[in-house]
Amino acid sequence: MAGWSQLDGMALSLPQANVDTDQLIPARFMSVPRSEGYGAYLLHDMRRDADGTLRPDFPLNRFPQADVLVAGRNFGSGSSREAAVYALVDAGIRAVIAPSFGDIFASNAVNNGLLPARLDEATCTRLQDALADGTGPVRIDLDAQRIVLDGIEAAFDLDASWRMKLINGWDDIDLTRNHGPQIAAYKEQRSQTAPWAWPAAAD
Amino acid sequence: MTRARTMLDKLWAAHEVLRREDGVSLLWVDRHLVHEGSHHAFAKIKERGLPVAEPDLTFAVVDHYAPTRDRMRIADPQIARMIETLRTNARAHAIRLYDLDDPGQGIVHVVGPEEGLTLPGLLINCGDSHTSTHGAFGALAFGIGATEVAHVLATQTVWQRKPKSMRITVDGELGFGVTAKDIALSWIARLGTGGAQGHAVEYAGRAIRGLSMEGRMTLCNLSIEGGARFGMVAPDQTTFDYLEGRRAAPKGTDWDRAIADWADLSSDPHAVFDREIVLDASEIAPTATWGTSPEQALPINATIPDPATADPAKAEALRAALDYMGLSAGDMLEGTPVDQVFIGSCTNGRIEDLRAAAAVLKGRKAKVPGLISPGSARIKAQAEAEGLDAVFTSAGLEWAASGCSMCVGMNGDLVAEGKRCASSTNRNFKGRQGRGARTHLMSPAMVAAAAVAGAITDVRPLLEGRQV
Known part of the structure; x- marks a missing residue:
């Protein structure tokens, strides 16, 4: 995963609250291998009629080049499906700005280079008002943890460790494997102090 | 005098392999449950040529795509492929699989407790948000995404920042025909679906103590619908009675030792929670x-x-x-x-x-x-x-x-x-x-x-x- 620290993008307003993971990607598309791409499934049932045609009035259909979403509260609530993040990333989305995020979604986002930037409700509303039903250029600076859109400049909230991970594009498995000896020592100690923590043999 | 600790504090400390300078902990995973949806994670470790670190602590269950009728003749090729992929991965990594024809098959969060794989004091992960269910036993149980599932498969550990603590106390007695489901929907209606975001919820109070394990599982299961990745209930006699004799539960002297350890898991009497919510059970109606x-x-x-x-x-x-x-x-x-x-x-x-x-x-x-x-x-x-x-x-x-x-x-x-x-x-x-x-x-x-x-x-x- 490549790291990034500056983004000059195109923002789009998606002001609905509680855009949950079932809306981000309906369950029926989740058996597809990632290599086939998930972008076409993003917000599938909001974007498309029952016969699959794109609804011309849906914001993301009018501006498919948008790469930053300014969303409502509790974005990505619901299931742990990382496919919700795959759908966003594969559709070219690099950052979502919202007052709050589902905990698991936010963690999945960072693991895929997608920024979940928290901004208070009032500022999100100001950004959405500025965008109205169009798009606008946005600059996101991860180092400074700031966003600028239509003259509105705001500092966003992001866990410090997540910021570093996004900037460096770190991969956890590589990092963790450096701690192999500590993990082995922990396991040895746990097997002594809590032998019951290993499953009993099948009877 | 040592600081009074919450159950979350105790469970966290018991699983912490190390803590980085930025405050994020590397935690040991006692049980890792996987299902058909874990195919992304298996693909990730395959790409790197990594084995499953602890196949004996990893359990695979066919549940999300399990046909409920005529299950040995699956008509939809996509569904058949999802189940077959899990079989292939379980076989390749020598993981115990609860397949469609297994007498122990079921939904992963039902099977874990039923088999005695779920125990107090354990850390349990699964690529499913309703993993909070297992917290009903006094376990640290939380749902993770595919990248984290791959990480647990490869290392048997997970990186996590400790959440804030929140206690939901339900005092009084539940009325006739009122259940754990009604408690859950009531608190979520009151606090909102994001109400417990960033928190681990411990359920306490007389009405909770009075719940069966089934009721406690329902309550902890729904924690994520209020935004909490973790839900938990302190283990007590109800917990021990449910677990004793279950297939993978500790036996003999291990059982005695386990009971003694588990009895210490409860939050200390003066432990301070970041957030406290109190509900009166008698005010909850069928919801x-x-x-x-x-x-x-x-x-x-x-x-x-x-x-x-x-x-x-x-x-x-x-x-x-x-x-x-x-x-x-x-x-x-x-x-x-x-x-x-x-x-x-x-x-x-x-x-x-x-x-x-x-x-x-x-x-x-x-x-x-x-x-x-x-x-x-x-x-x-x-x-x-x-x-x-x-x-x-x-x-x-x-x-x-x-x-x-x-x-x-x-x-x-x-x-x-x-x-x-x-x-x-x-x-x-x-x-x-x-x-x-x-x-x-x-x-x-x-x-x-x-x-x-x-x-x-x-x-x-x-x-x-x-x-x-």
Whole structure:
């Protein structure tokens, strides 16, 4: 995963609250291998009629080049499906700005280079008002943890460790494997102090 | 004097391999549960040529795509492929698989406790948000995404920043016909679906102590619907009685030692929580959702809210929910006609749930069709031994095999567009049970009552004089 620290993008307003993971990607598309791409499934049932045609009035259909979403509260609530993040990333989305995020979604986002930037409700509303039903250029600076859109400049909230991970594009498995000896020592100690923590043999 | 510690503090400390300077902990994982949806994670470790670090602590279950009917002849090639992929991965990594024909098969969050794989004091991960269910035993259990699943497969550890602590105390006694599901929907309605974000919830109080393990699992299961990745209940005699003798539970001296260790897990008497919520059990009524978010829940005798008089921040969401659900502001929730019912899922597919539904349905006919999918093959067998299946089929409902089924529709058990379903599940999101499906969440007894009335109704009169 490549790291990034500056983004000059195109923002789009998606002001609905509680855009949950079932809306981000309906369950029926989740058996597809990632290599086939998930972008076409993003917000599938909001974007498309029952016969699959794109609804011309849906914001993301009018501006498919948008790469930053300014969303409502509790974005990505619901299931742990990382496919919700795959759908966003594969559709070219690099950052979502919202007052709050589902905990698991936010963690999945960072693991895929997608920024979940928290901004208070009032500022999100100001950004959405500025965008109205169009798009606008946005600059996101991860180092400074700031966003600028239509003259509105705001500092966003992001866990410090997540910021570093996004900037460096770190991969956890590589990092963790450096701690192999500590993990082995922990396991040895746990097997002594809590032998019951290993499953009993099948009877 | 040492600082008083919460159960979260104790569980966290017991699993911390190390803590980085930025405060993020590397935690040891005692049990890792995987299912068909874990295919992304297996693909990730394959790409790197990594083995599964601890196959003996990894358990695979066929549940999300498990057919509930005619399961040995799967017609849909996509579903067959998902199950076959899990088989291939389990075989390649020597992981115990609970396959479709296994007597221990079921929904992952039902199977774990049933097998005694879930224990107090463990850290349990699964690539499923309802992993919080296992916290009912006093375990640190939380759902993770595919990248994290791959990490656990490869290292048996997970990076995590410790969440804030929150205690929901439910004092007093639950009224007749009121269940753990109603407690959960009530607190979520009060605090909102994001209400517990960033927190681990410990449930405490007299009403919680009085719950069976099944009830505690329902409550912890639904923690994520209030935004909490973790839910937990301190282990007590109810917990130990449930676990003793289960297949993978400790035996002999290990059991004695375990009991002694588990008794120390409870939060210390003066432990301080970052947030405290107190509810009075006697004020909780049978509850059902009316909208498209679990926070849009109401006591059965309430009227559907009016966006015009609601909190302006929530008005637009209310309007959208009313529109999707085909309901009008000011209507009574009770009396809303339903087209079908579903009983099952990791939330409410356990034996106690089936007994409660059968208590309502016994000797009665359902006015609408419905599906009942027990949470596991063992629960199915037990229900059949108790004659519950006959109660359901005599009422006109379909009795099927176990899996996630109509909760998430991945196996093809779907609610048709525009149809309204009374459901014992966990999410009433738009399209959750199928595109355009309208879901009302409620307890299994309330679902059974809706089947009998053909409409959402108060279960209490229907339970009058019956053994629950």
